[in-house]
Amino acid sequence: MTTSDEDLAIAAAGGDGQAFASLLERQYDRLFALCFRLTGNRAEAQDLTQDICAALPAKLNSYRGQARVTTWLYRVAVNAAHDRRRRRATHTKASDGWGDWELARQAEIAEARDQLDWLHRAMARLNDDLRDTLALVLDDVTHAEAAEILGVSEGTISWRISEAKKRLRAIKETEEAL
Amino acid sequence: MTDDLDDLKSALNRATPRPDPAARVAHLRLAQENFAALQGSRGAARQTSATAPRGLWTGVKTMLNTLTSKGGLTVTTALVACGFLVLTPAGQNVLNGPIMGKTDPVADQPVAMSDLSAATAAPQDDAATVAPITLSETGNAANLTAPDGRMSAVSAELARPAEADNETASGRSGELAQSAVGGVASNPRPAPPPATAPMAQTRSIDQGFGTVAPEPKEINDAAAPFAPDTEAYANAADNPLKITAEAPVSTFSIDVDTASYSLIRNYLTGGVLPPRDAVRIEELVNYFPYAYPAPGADDAPFRPTVSVMQTPWNPDTQLVSIGIQGRMPDIDARPALNLVFLIDTSGSMADPAKLPLLKQSFRLMLDQLRAVDQVAIVEYAGSAGQVLAPTPASDRKAILNALNGLGAGGSTNGQGGLQQAYQVADGMAADGEVSRVILATDGDFNVGISDPDALKDYIATQRASGTYLSVLGFGRGNLDDATMQALAQNGNGTAAYIDTLSEAQKVLVDQLTGALFPIADDVKIQVEWNPATVAEYRLIGYETRALNREDFNNDRVDAGEIGAGQTVTAIYEVTPVGSPAQLSDPLRYGAVVAASADSDELGFLRLRYKEPGAADSQLLETPITSGSVAGNDAQFAAAVAGFGQLLNGNGDFGTWGYADAIALATENRGEDAFGYRTEAVQLMRLAQSLSGN
Numbered sequence: 012m013t014t015s016d017e018d019l020a021i022a023a024a025g026g027d028g029q030a031f032a033s034l035l036e037r038q039y040d041r042l043f044a045l046c047f048r049l050t051g052n053r054a055e056a057q058d059l060t061q062d063i064c065a066a067l068p069a070k071l072n073s074y075r076g077q078a079r080v081t082t083w084l085y086r087v088a089v090n091a092a093h094d095r096r097r098r099r100a101t102h103t104k105a106s107d108g109w110g111d112w113e114l115a116r117q118a119e120i121a122e123a124r125d126q127l128d129w130l131h132r133a134m135a136r137l138n139d140d141l142r143d144t145l146a147l148v149l150d151d152v153t154h155a156e157a158a159e160i161l162g163v164s165e166g167t168i169s170w171r172i173s174e175a176k177k178r179l180r181a182i183k184e185t186e187e188a189l
Numbered sequence: 190m191t192d193d194l195d196d197l198k199s200a201l202n203r204a205t206p207r208p209d210p211a212a213r214v215a216h217l218r219l220a221q222e223n224f225a226a227l228q229g230s231r232g233a234a235r236q237t238s239a240t241a242p243r244g245l246w247t248g249v250k251t252m253l254n255t256l257t258s259k260g261g262l263t264v265t266t267a268l269v270a271c272g273f274l275v276l277t278p279a280g281q282n283v284l285n286g287p288i289m290g291k292t293d294p295v296a297d298q299p300v301a302m303s304d305l306s307a308a309t310a311a312p313q314d315d316a317a318t319v320a321p322i323t324l325s326e327t328g329n330a331a332n333l334t335a336p337d338g339r340m341s342a343v344s345a346e347l348a349r350p351a352e353a354d355n356e357t358a359s360g361r362s363g364e365l366a367q368s369a370v371g372g373v374a375s376n377p378r379p380a381p382p383p384a385t386a387p388m389a390q391t392r393s394i395d396q397g398f399g400t401v402a403p404e405p406k407e408i409n410d411a412a413a414p415f416a417p418d419t420e421a422y423a424n425a426a427d428n429p430l431k432i433t434a435e436a437p438v439s440t441f442s443i444d445v446d447t448a449s450y451s452l453i454r455n456y457l458t459g460g461v462l463p464p465r466d467a468v469r470i471e472e473l474v475n476y477f478p479y480a481y482p483a484p485g486a487d488d489a490p491f492r493p494t495v496s497v498m499q500t501p502w503n504p505d506t507q508l509v510s511i512g513i514q515g516r517m518p519d520i521d522a523r524p525a526l527n528l529v530f531l532i533d534t535s536g537s538m539a540d541p542a543k544l545p546l547l548k549q550s551f552r553l554m555l556d557q558l559r560a561v562d563q564v565a566i567v568e569y570a571g572s573a574g575q576v577l578a579p580t581p582a583s584d585r586k587a588i589l590n591a592l593n594g595l596g597a598g599g600s601t602n603g604q605g606g607l608q609q610a611y612q613v614a615d616g617m618a619a620d621g622e623v624s625r626v627i628l629a630t631d632g633d634f635n636v637g638i639s640d641p642d643a644l645k646d647y648i649a650t651q652r653a654s655g656t657y658l659s660v661l662g663f664g665r666g667n668l669d670d671a672t673m674q675a676l677a678q679n680g681n682g683t684a685a686y687i688d689t690l691s692e693a694q695k696v697l698v699d700q701l702t703g704a705l706f707p708i709a710d711d712v713k714i715q716v717e718w719n720p721a722t723v724a725e726y727r728l729i730g731y732e733t734r735a736l737n738r739e740d741f742n743n744d745r746v747d748a749g750e751i752g753a754g755q756t757v758t759a760i761y762e763v764t765p766v767g768s769p770a771q772l773s774d775p776l777r778y779g780a781v782v783a784a785s786a787d788s789d790e791l792g793f794l795r796l797r798y799k800e801p802g803a804a805d806s807q808l809l810e811t812p813i814t815s816g817s818v819a820g821n822d823a824q825f826a827a828a829v830a831g832f833g834q835l836l837n838g839n840g841d842f843g844t845w846g847y848a849d850a851i852a853l854a855t856e857n858r859g860e861d862a863f864g865y866r867t868e869a870v871q872l873m874r875l876a877q878s879l880s881g882n
Contacts, residue, residue: 014459022459023224025540025664031224033460035217043208048201057212064216068224133197149198176194 016080024071031068038084039064041150045085048146049092051134063091078159085152086160089143096139133182137175144171427839428728428735432773433720439728440715440736442748443513443757447696448662448673448686450476453836454868455688457875463836467670470730470833471759477829477865478700479756479822481514489809490708491515491751493796498819500762501853502831502845505770509761509813510823511716511794515708517754523706526562526625527579527617531610533630534570534595540631542688543664547629548592550661550693555589557701558582565613566591569606579617607647614656625657625705628676631664644672648679649747655802657707657750661696662686674733681710681750699863702753709798711748711806714759715741716813718792724771725764729830741797744806751798758826763791791815821859825866828854832873835880847877 014022016034023031042063047056070087074080134142147157148168158165431439449472456463484492494512501508530551538544558564559582566577566588577591607628614624648658658680660673670686677684685696713736718726740746751757764771796809819827832850835842851873858866 019459021541028221028224029456029461030459032217032221035220037460039213039217040208043213044205047205053206057209060208061212061216061219064220065223067220068227071224145197146201149194149201172194179194179197 017076020071020074020080020083021076024074031071034080035064035067038080041081042084042088045088045146045150046092048150049089049143050095051142059088059092059095062095063088066091079156082152082156082159085147085156086162089147089160092143133179136182137178141171141175141178144168145175148172426732427837428730428732430725430727430772432725433718433723434776437718437720438715438738439718439726439761440713440738440741441728441731441759442734442736443712443714443751443759444471444731444734444749445475445751445755445757446472446674446677446684447476448670448684449473451686451688451692452670454872455686457872457879460879462876462879465837468833468837469733470830470837471734472730473833474730474758474760474826474829475756477825477869478863479512479514479758479826480859481512481756481822483514484516486516488516489807490798490800491712493794493809493811495794495811495813496817496819496823497791497813497815498823498827501827501849502842503762503770505768506762506764507791507815508819508823508827508830509763509791510819510826511714511759511761512822512826513712513751513757513796515751515753515755515757517702523702523753525619525622526558526705527614527619527622528558528562528564528705529610529614529617529624529626530564530566531606531626531628532566532568532576532595533606533628534568535631536570537631538664540664543631544595546687546690546693547661547663548595549690550687550697551592551629552589553690553693554697554701555582555585557698563617564588565617566595567606567610567613568595569609575609575613579613607644607651611651611654611656615654618655623657623706624655625659625682626680627659627661629661629663630673631662645675645679648676652679652681652747658682659705660684663688678749679747681707681747683750683752695863695865700752700755706753707750707801708753709751710801710803711744711746712751712757712796712798713741713746713748713806715795715797716761716792717795718763719790720766722766722789722791722815723763724766724768725773727762729760729762729834731759741795744799744804758823760826760830789814789816821857824857825854825859828857829869832869832876836876847873847880851877 014030016037019030019034019037023034039060043056043060046059046063047053050056050059067087074083078086134145137145143161144157147160148154152160154168154172155165158168161168446469449467449469452467453463453473456467481494482492484490491513494514496510496512498508498510500506532544532547534544538547555564562582563579564577564582565575565579568574568576576595577588580587582588607626610626610628614626618624651658658676659682660677660680662670662673662684663686673684673686685692687693687696715738734749736746736748749757790812792813794811794813797806798809799806828850831842831845831853832847835847835850851870854866854870854873858870861867
């Protein structure tokens, strides 16, 4: 009985405020989670989500019902994240969102080696492309969809994933060697 | 996936924080406001049309809105130059003469001109006496209303060295002066301002020139409200509780519309509770077919059935439901039909839920027509046009081709189309045939007669010619429910809202005969309650259909129609005398009502109707007795009425809630051949979970 996200999006694109409200209500939490994965920083994720929410009504006009709403929304989010990184004064600062966090944390508690720490270090060592890809794929997005969202071929996604795995393994090995 | 990724995934899932609730709310609101602003800007753009009166303040506003920092620099640089001109004797010679005499296209108003000349020539000139508006006021307001503080600061700074700070150094007046002098600003009247004018700006204009400029205020109003959508609903305040001793008679017109139910279904399946005004309880109740006893062949065209039951939500009151069953004529013997499809093909109809659904719906309906029936199609958008000349319904190919050829584009001119449709219908009419215009629209009547009252009047005059009008609403977001209702009620027709193909099936196939063949016109109901047995009563729904008591016997007063086989249900909640639920105290000085001989009667029901096309009405009378037991149908109707009241939040229901409505409706689903009642129960469950109880 409930209307699908796609129908809601089409209705919203046609000017239905109620449909837009319920669509965003449904998607907000996922959107925020993805933003967090893309940025690795809660405050940054919040700002990014706000950017997307503010721009979404205008973007909605471009939704034509061809893609699934989540795919389309993820694409909007990834593009917004790219824009945001570009806008930052220095690219290093932007790409090291995870790194900043990591440095601060390590200065505070050098001895804590829990898995969360490992996660942050691991993510910080990946470059933007790999991290975006991983953020999507770990959010249960298929390779094909991730390819559509990021605008690259499916093969590229698979390559990036295997590359990411390789690096993660390397990190783990160096850790174990320590 | 490898362990690495699984590790990473679970770590990520644990690391991902929940969104901050406050930020979440703020973001959602921001998105909604932007959404509304985006919608609003389209509507508001109409406000400043090319024909609107234009004055200085429009120009000033326009300039302000289009002034970029580059433009601002140009202006202020020019101002400095201007200051030098004023200060040097040669410059004054140049300035004083030509400006005073020159009329400039920019400054439409003489006030503006003198204001400007006063500004430029202030230091020593007698022109100051010509200008009643004080310079300081102009300057202040201009300062306040500069698009950003930076701009006016810059201009002031640049102007000061030239000692010209008292001559409207800031922004706009300066630019006006410039264009008056020699046209530095080459395009003094740029495009209309963007509709999302900064609020502070318009407001300060208001304060500065409050008495002079009505325009900015208008624009202000247009930009201010963030209306979520442009739907308008026809609904009146709920019927109040009436005290039998004071007002024993209740009069209303019947209503067979069902649009409200489909709208509510659309809202609920979309995951939101409908706005209160979208709920018209009588339309919810009348959406469902009921199996009331049908009239005999020689009786009146319809037969009333009255039943009394205990109110589900209040053990101390009773529900009196009045069910009216229309006669089902022999379908093969029905008169020939002349149908004029009047189809809105404005740009807004391009949505898949509008024109494409409409085409499919009419295709369904075409199968129900016979060879003697005739169909014509008139479309209306920017201009009205006949797409299909009257064609026998048997020529399916021609009709389908014409239907498929319809495309959406242009604005809407509902009235031009209506006129043409009525004309076509008049041309098709013959003795013994039934003519009907079927208007299909998303409810947008922007051009032509935009005033619903004027449109109503037009339709009311056409009603006299015997052509009926039905309105089918399509699509959402733009639907003008109020106009739809007004048109259908005045055109002796019905209004239905079609959101899905199955709804089209119900309206145009299953119940086509009822929708197209009226068996009784102007059906009015009057109930006189017996003050000896009923202390208080309340009519549930029919708020938009109330009639004055004297209108009942006045045959010129219009009322609703019943189609072949249709059922109409009206429900009263009555409080018996002596019941603890009675809300009002008896009057100390009121006349004591003596129990009369017919004290078992709760009231007396009178019905008036006209045979189709007849001028004089006929009367049906029947007493309402407490002995008549309610069947499944009345019980189900009560459940729906309760559901409607829960949705529009009226009445005190105590602990009675959606769960009870669901239980009552489920018990009384009856045969439910088409599954309508099952669907209603599903809707109730949706509403229950959406409302959170």
